[in-house]
Amino acid sequence: MKAVFKEEQRFSQWWLWLILIGIGALPIIAIYQQIFNAPKLGDSPISALGLIVFSLFIFGLIALFWFMRLKTNIDQNEIRMSFFPFVKKQVNWKDVKSAQLVNYGFVGGWGLRLGTKYGTVYNTKGNRGLAIELLNGKKFLIGTQKETELREILAKIKK
Template sequence: MKIEFKENQKFTQWWVWLILITIGIIPIIGIYKQLILGKQFGDKPMSDLGLIIFSVSVFCLIAIFWFMRLKTEINENEIRINFFPFIKKQVNWTEIKSAEMVNYGFVGGWGIRPWTKHGTVYNMKGNKGLAIELLSGEKFLIGTQKEVELDKIIEKLV
């Protein structure tokens, strides 16, 4: 089974990482000031345990963004998407009613966006994607940065 189309995407927007790094600096300063220097961090400091839990939570959030990937693979039998670490989806072409490239505009951000006019949107950046409607009526959209290449593959396979 030859893979006709393959795309791996991740968050590469500089401003997303600027925000995450800025958020990540706060617990580092808090741990240094409160746990290492023994001074209060802020006017109403958290307990040491609270600060540690907050820090671990912030670093887990940053790790999720670091490891998050949207992988799309299309062959003559199926479309597979893996939005790591959240969802894995596989759809046979026989289950698909329609598949077309669309400019979906702004859907409230990037990531997984349910309840849009295209169904659930899986995207990392941009506003172009493959809108799919299944025979069951379910709709979803896979964002892409390779719109021309994906459009040619869809025309060939549909």
């Protein structure tokens, strides 16, 4: 069945990317200092292997934020959510005890949050989301930037 609600989110906050780019400059500076024998920070510069591992970690972290996506698709039959590269969920409406839009406040940051009163929270920004409780007692929350549209779709599905 065709999705009646579709949303794709990513980490697009300017301040986050400013921080990540600043962190990304660290291995570039260290590589420059190693290769060109520039004055080093401190008395014992990092080894070549250490520099490679450090650089891979930093650039891997930046790549992770670049590729992370929160996709939500909701139709008459199910809720499908993917928080790439971590998790993919598919829940049939018949397994849902309750689903409601909530203001979840600040749950300790954005991304994947475990152990909140909403269960596992998947979000990229903001403080609004679809809180879902399943018949088996499990809970999770999917963040949204399209609260009005999602509210309308939920009303149609509940009918």
